[in-house]
Amino acid sequence: SQTDFDSLLRAADAAMYAAKEAGRNTYQYYSQDALARIQRRLEIEHGLHGAIERDEFSLAYQPLLHAHHGEPPAIEALLRWHRPGIGYCSPAEFIPIAEKCGEIVRIGDWVLSEACRQAAAWDRAGLHFERIAVNVSAVQLRDRGFAERVIEICHAHGWPPQRLELELTESxxxxxxxxxxxxxxxxxxxxxxxxxxxxxxxFSNLNYLNRFPVGRLKIDRSFVQGMLHDSGTAEVTQAIVHLGHALGMKVVAEGVETHQEEDMLRRQGCDEIQGYLYSRPLSPRDLAQWLRQQHAAPGRTDAASEVVLAR
Structure with missing residues (x-):
C-alpha cells in the first residue's frame, strides 16, 4: 500500500542520512531509533530558521571572579533558546546543529550584538565589571569578514573591543x-x-597557543569536579596553571561549586574562578543586582550570591 511504501521511503532516507553522517562511503541499516534522532535533528534545524526574527533567543550572564578579590569581575554571556509552546532547547543539542546547517553565523552575530548592547547599558548605569565574554564557534571564525563584523558590532554599540573577550574551543x-x-x-x-x-x-598539540594571541585558558569543569577526589586530576589542573603562566596567560577555572575546590584552585595559583559557588547564569536584571551587591560589599561574594540564588 501507499503508506507502507512511504514508510519504506522514509526509512531508506533515514538510513542514507545516517550513512552520510558516518562519513559517507558506507551503509547503515534503518532503525526506529535512528529515525527518531534524525527527525529531532531536522525539526531543530527547521526551528532555528527564523528563530532570531521570532525573538526566541536570549542571553543569560554568569560572573567570573578574580581569585584575589579587589578587582571587578568579568561576565560570560550564555545563549538560551526558548521555543514558544515547546520550551527550552539545550545549547549542547542545538549549537552543533546550527554549526552544521550554517545558521550559527547569523546566531553568533546576534549574540555578539546583544552582549555588547547589554554591556554598554550596564556600563552607562555605572556598574563595575572588567569585560564581557562570548563563545565563538570554529564555523564563525572561518566565515569571511567575521573579525571585521566583531569590530563593527563593538563600534555600533559604543563598546571597546578590548573589553569583549572571545572564547574559542581548542578545535x-x-x-x-x-x-x-x-x-x-x-x-x-x-x-x-x-x-x-x-x-x-x-586537541593536545599546543602549538596553537604560541601561534595565536590567546590570553586566557579556561580549565574545563570536569577537571575541577574531579580534583578533590583524584590526585592525578589535581596535578592536571596545577599543570594547566603552570603552563598558562609560563606562556604569560591568565588561567580561569569553570564549574566551581564548593569552597574546597575554590581553596585548592587559589593555592594552585588560578587567576579567576567561575561557577555556582558565586552565581548561576542570571537574567540581565539579576546580574545588574548582583554587580551592585559586589560593588557595595567587595569580598562578600557568598552573601551576594545567596541573595540572588534565593530569588
Whole structure:
C-alpha cells in the first residue's frame, strides 16, 4: 500500500542520512531509533530558521571572579533558546546543529550584538565589571569578514573591543589557514582578547597557543569536579596553571561549586574562578543586582550570591 511504501521511503532516507553522517562511503541499516534522532535533528534545524526574527533567543550572564578579590569581575554571556509552546532547547543539542546547517553565523552575530548592547547599558548605569565574554564557534571564525563584523558590532554599540573577550574551543584553533590568520590579525590589531574554553579536553598539540594571541585558558569543569577526589586530576589542573603562566596567560577555572575546590584552585595559583559557588547564569536584571551587591560589599561574594540564588 501507499503508506507502507512511504514508510519504506522514509526509512531508506533515514538510513542514507545516517550513512552520510558516518562519513559517507558506507551503509547503515534503518532503525526506529535512528529515525527518531534524525527527525529531532531536522525539526531543530527547521526551528532555528527564523528563530532570531521570532525573538526566541536570549542571553543569560554568569560572573567570573578574580581569585584575589579587589578587582571587578568579568561576565560570560550564555545563549538560551526558548521555543514558544515547546520550551527550552539545550545549547549542547542545538549549537552543533546550527554549526552544521550554517545558521550559527547569523546566531553568533546576534549574540555578539546583544552582549555588547547589554554591556554598554550596564556600563552607562555605572556598574563595575572588567569585560564581557562570548563563545565563538570554529564555523564563525572561518566565515569571511567575521573579525571585521566583531569590530563593527563593538563600534555600533559604543563598546571597546578590548573589553569583549572571545572564547574559542581548542578545535577551532587546529587549522592554521589564511582566513584564520587574517581573522586573528584583525582581532589582535583592535585588542580583542581571546580565551581557550574547556582547555585540556580536546586537541593536545599546543602549538596553537604560541601561534595565536590567546590570553586566557579556561580549565574545563570536569577537571575541577574531579580534583578533590583524584590526585592525578589535581596535578592536571596545577599543570594547566603552570603552563598558562609560563606562556604569560591568565588561567580561569569553570564549574566551581564548593569552597574546597575554590581553596585548592587559589593555592594552585588560578587567576579567576567561575561557577555556582558565586552565581548561576542570571537574567540581565539579576546580574545588574548582583554587580551592585559586589560593588557595595567587595569580598562578600557568598552573601551576594545567596541573595540572588534565593530569588
Amino acid at each position: 577551532a584553533l587546529i587549522r592554521d589557514t589564511d582566513i584564520l590568520r587574517h581573522c586573528f590579525d584583525v582581532l589582535e590589531r583592535h585588542g580583542v582578547p581571546l580565551a581557550v574554553d574547556d582547555f585540556g579536553t580536546g
